[in-house]
């Protein structure tokens with residue numbers, strides 16, 4: 224395994240806690256795939272589905288050979304993350320206007336979001352390096368995930384969370400796991416800038432997705448999708464775009480699956496941003512190759528409130544490799560999609576619903592054909608953002624209809640309402 228700068232190709236030592244190259248570029252892990260045999264790997268990954276209470280029971284560490292082969296098993300910090308459902312969602316497909324939609328519910332992870340796939344790898348690596356103080360900037364999911372894994376391996380987490388625009392449930396979840404919370408005026412971008420500048424002084428191991436080990440772990444989402452679909456890929460994979468780590472990991476994972484010979488065709492990737500926080504989409508639409516950060520953010524999908532997505536260069540590579548697209552959706556479109564996903568019995572937080580809203584828009588614009596199949600990645604659990612539910616779930620016509628106006632709970636008044 225090698226740690227390489229994506230801008231200047233300089234190599235760095237993997238066994239030192241380092242986030243960026245001296246030139247400022249992001250780092251990425253590179254491995255040699257030549258010695259790997261695709262059929263042998265398929266058999267191995269299949270056999271590991273029967274594992275119980277070993278690191279290989281995890282839906283991330285099942286793919287250890289493709290993620291962090293050098294890490295000793297004893298250093299693995301796992302909550303058996305991954306292993307999430309891939310659901311054939313007919314009502315969602317009808318809403319989006321395409322033949323088939325599969326929802327990949329990363330919300331079923333132990334802390335309720337896709338961050339766990341990457342966090343188990345970053346924390347395990349930091350643990351193996353002997354780090355004791357872990358840190359992140361977060362809009363709430365990363366902080367919950369980090370606080371959970373740090374607690375599980377007996378370490379301390381310091382989480383920097385903006386004072387405004389973060390769902391209360393996520394902050395409470397982080398605190399409940401024992402995360403040391405630093406609230407500050409500003410955004411995720413400000414928190415990350417602070418950590419990148421000061422982590423070394425404070426002896427902090429940064430677990431945001433600028434840490435390349437996070438991306439390695441998040442690749443397992445597409446590995447699982449591929450295995451669940453018996454190594455035959457859908458036409459499209461749709462992801463929400465905030466910090467863009469999901470898009471970065473998806474592209475890297477697809478590229479590797481193809482290089483090893485585990486899949487033949489690569490699906491197209493669609494990255495969906497909220498209109499109120501869409502610096503990456505604006506760059507792509509303008510045909511530019513330099514991202515202009517968006518200082519003022521305004522989306523109710525709070526996990527997407529990111530104006531300077533650190534992984535934008537990696538996400539751009541994903542688009543290039545997969546002939547991908549970007550699209551934006553309004554908060555209204557996000558909430559309309561969320562209602563369909565919630566009512567289908569799966570449920571998700573608002574940012575996740577951006578995928579289905581984006582799919583609907585891309586199908587309406589005929590960028591996605593109605594006969595194509597799409598996998599939408601649902602990044603966070605329905606209960607992550609209870610305020611968002613209060614915004615609409617209690618106000619649907621059916622809920623009003625069933626409300627007990629008589630304020631009596633007896634047989635006769637219930638009978639009249641049903």
Ligand SMILES: N[C@@H](CCOP(=O)(O)O)C(=O)O
Pocket residue numbers: 360361362363364365366411430431432433465466467468526527
């Ligand atoms: N929405 C994210 C933002 C942090 O992203 P990361 O990729 O740097 O972990 C969150 O939940 O905090």
